[in-house]
Amino acid sequence: MTERGPESVDAHATYVFAVCWNPDPSVFVGLAGVTDVASVTTLPLQKLTAIVQTVRARDFTDEAWQARLSDQRELERYARAHHDVVTAAAACCPTVPLPMATLYHGEQRAREALASEADRFHAALERIAHHVEWGVKVYVPPCPPDDPVRSAAPADRSRPAPGAGLAYLDRKRGVQERRERIQDEALTAAETVHSEVQLLATAARRLRPHGVQLSGDPRIQVLNATYLVAEHRADELALLTQSLQERTGVQIELSGPWVPYSFVGEV
Template identity: 75%
Template sequence: MTERGSERSDANATYVFAVCWNPDPSAFRGLSGVTGEFPVRTLPLAKLTAIIQTVRAHDFTDEAWQARLADRQELECYARAHHDVVTAAAASCPTVPVPMATVYHGEQRASEALGKEAERFHVALERIAHHAEWGVKVYAPPPPAAGSLRTAEPSARVRPTPGAGLAYLDRKRSAQERRERSQHEALQAAETVDAEVRLLAAASRRLRPHEPQLSGERRSQILNATYLVADHRVEELAELTRSLSRRTGLDIDLSGPWVPYSFVGEV
């Protein structure tokens, strides 16, 4: 969707945040958008409405955007500003976010391009209306204690009793088997969690579990999933995750509601 290229220094462009049904224009008051120079506003598209902002075209050339991608702090600011506008829209009506930095050479070009995708937008909006995205993360219990194998290990300085080395290896093998069994049982329980939550949800997606060294989380994450849940079933979802935690003995984190980015498809 994005149109970029070399632009005159004084040329304007149209930045698109989202497409939705009947948004409340007052929802965007006070939002600076991605630049703060021009107001965030609506653009009628027949039965749809786009949430847009006028921006300076030279700020979104290929060269300018590549430089922004290399600056993590600036990129995070843009991402946060984009998300704030999408969240404001979603709070007032069903909303399909569009990718960050979707920019057109003026409102007419934006209207034409978005209008060609009207059917897909309607399908996505019908799917997510009166629904929100909820995240479920499941963590395995701590592995069984390894015991005092280190102190029991035969020493070259002390003559071991007959069979001591074999007994040590048996204990070590048993400890490894307990850890593997515990991990297997936790993974099976996590599958139970996913299966039961999917029965309640309208749609679901499995995501890659976060690595502890990347997330800073000490617990071992064994399920990272997101679900599209109807608004009237949110309390049921919360009770289900509490019940599943009690039944499985697993730590289960429920987060949301979020704008359903995971369930709007590629638009």
């Protein structure tokens, strides 16, 4: 949806944060949005309403945006500002978040472009109304210490006892097999967690598990999933994940509730 191109120094554009059903305009009062040019406001679209802000077009040219992508601090500032507006909207009504830096050449062009996608917006809003997104991550439990291997190593390397090297290798192999067994059991438990949480949820998405390098967490992640859950079932979800952790022995992290970014589709 984003429209970018050469702009005059004084040209303005319309930045769209989200599309909603009947938002309360007062919730956006005082929100800074992504610019100091104008306040965050609403843009009527017949039965829909867009949450918008006027911005300087020159701040969102391809060159300007590429520069922003290379500045981690500035990018985080924009991401937080965008999310704050979306969260405010979602707190008062069903809301479809739009990608960061969704931009149009003025309000009339925004109306035309968004209205052309009205059916998709209505379908997404019907799907997520009175629902929130929850994240569930499952980790392999800590492996037992390797003390048996260390204790099996020959104490005097100059004069090893007969058979000590073979015993050491056998024990080391046993530790590796135990680790593999724990991970296999965790993978099976992750399938159980996903299956049971999915029964409670309206929709679910499985994501690629985060590796240690990406997350900085030394634990092995075996499930990274997100679920669309009715608001009134939040307590039920919390109890279910606690029960699953006790039953399976894996570590389960429940996060949320979030705006249902993962379940609005490509709009």
